[in-house]
Amino acid sequence: MTAHAQELRQIAQKMVATGKGILAADESSGTIKKRFDSINTESSEQNRRDYREFLFRTTHAMKNHISGVILFDETLRQKAADGTSLCQVICDTGAIPGIKVDTGAKDLADSPGEKITEGLDGLRERFAEYHELGARFAKWRAVINIGPGIPTQHCLNANAHALARYAALAQEAGIVPIVEPEVIMDGDHDIDRCFDVTSAALKALFNALEEQNVMLEGVILKPNMVLSGSTCAVQASDEEIAEKTIQCFKENVPSAIPGIVFLSGGQSDKQATSRLNAMNKIADLPWKLSFSYGRALQAAPLKAWCGKVENVNSAQSAFAHRARMNGLAACGNWESSMETSS
Numbered sequence: 001m002t003a004h005a006q007e008l009r010q011i012a013q014k015m016v017a018t019g020k021g022i023l024a025a026d027e028s029s030g031t032i033k034k035r036f037d038s039i040n041t042e043s044s045e046q047n048r049r050d051y052r053e054f055l056f057r058t059t060h061a062m063k064n065h066i067s068g069v070i071l072f073d074e075t076l077r078q079k080a081a082d083g084t085s086l087c088q089v090i091c092d093t094g095a096i097p098g099i100k101v102d103t104g105a106k107d108l109a110d111s112p113g114e115k116i117t118e119g120l121d122g123l124r125e126r127f128a129e130y131h132e133l134g135a136r137f138a139k140w141r142a143v144i145n146i147g148p149g150i151p152t153q154h155c156l157n158a159n160a161h162a163l164a165r166y167a168a169l170a171q172e173a174g175i176v177p178i179v180e181p182e183v184i185m186d187g188d189h190d191i192d193r194c195f196d197v198t199s200a201a202l203k204a205l206f207n208a209l210e211e212q213n214v215m216l217e218g219v220i221l222k223p224n225m226v227l228s229g230s231t232c233a234v235q236a237s238d239e240e241i242a243e244k245t246i247q248c249f250k251e252n253v254p255s256a257i258p259g260i261v262f263l264s265g266g267q268s269d270k271q272a273t274s275r276l277n278a279m280n281k282i283a284d285l286p287w288k289l290s291f292s293y294g295r296a297l298q299a300a301p302l303k304a305w306c307g308k309v310e311n312v313n314s315a316q317s318a319f320a321h322r323a324r325m326n327g328l329a330a331c332g333n334w335e336s337s338m339e340t341s342s
Ligand code: 13P
Pocket: 024, 141, 180, 263, 264, 265, 266, 292, 293, 294, 295, 296
C-alpha cells in the first residue's frame, strides 16, 4: 500500500469536486501545431505560452469550474509574461496542475491496426521531478481502435498492464494517476459494439490495477463515452448514450474510484456537454461523473483567438462559457437554452 494514501485520496476528491472538471491542455507539440494550423497561427514557443496563459488566467471560470489542468512537459516549465510560472498561475486559481507522462501510442508488435502506449522507462525519476515542479496528478492514455477483428484481448491486456504500472509509479511519487483507456470513436460500428469493447477494456484495466496493488481511491478514470462509431449509419440519441454508458460503468467500475472524467474524443462541444448532463440526470451513481475535455473546451476559444492579441478577451469569454456549461452538466443542471447566452 502506498505511503501517500491520505494525500492521494484528498487530491483525487478535489479533482472531482462538485460542478468542476478538468481542462486537458496537454496537447503534444505535434497536436498543438495541428490546432494552431487550423487558425493560421504559428506554433512557436511564445504563442503556445500566450495561448495557454490566457486560458489559465480566465480567472472566474478557472476558480468555479476547473479543478485541474493537464499540462505537457513544456508548459509545466514555462513562465508567464510577468515571470510567474504557469504552474503557479494555475495554483493561484485554486486548480491543481497535472502532467501528461506517456510518450505516445506506437504500433503494437505484429498486430496491424493496434497500438501500445510507451513511456515507462525512467518514469520513476520523471515523476520525482514533476512532483518537484508542482504536478499533483498525471495522465496516461491508451488507444484502443475498433475494426474487423480488433481490438484483440492481447492489445487490451498489454495496454492495461502499462496503465497499471504507470499508476503504481505515480502513487509511489504522491501523484494521482488519471488512467485513460480511450476506445476511439472512428469507424462504422454500432453503439453495442462500443459497449462491448469499452466493457472489455475496463475489465482488463481493473484486473491489472489490482495486480499492481494500485489504490483505487487514489485513481481517476478518464474514459470514452459509449457511442455509435462516427460513421455508423445509425447514431444513438444522447439518452441512449447516457443509459448505455452508465450501464457499462456500473458493470465494470468499482465504487472505490472517486470519479470518472470523460474525454470528448471528437464530439462537438454541445454533444459533449449534453451527454454528460444526460448521464448526471440518472440517479444513484457511485462515483462523480465529470469532464476532462480538450477539444470540447478549447475549440471555441481557439477559433475566437485566431492568434491575435486583440481577440484574447472574446477567446476567454468563449472558454468561460464552455467551462460553465460543462460545470452545470457535471451536476445535471445544464439546459440547451443556456447555449444561446454566450
Ligand atoms: P479530447 O477531449 O479532445 O478528446 O482530449 C482529451 C484528452 O486529454 C485526450 O487524451
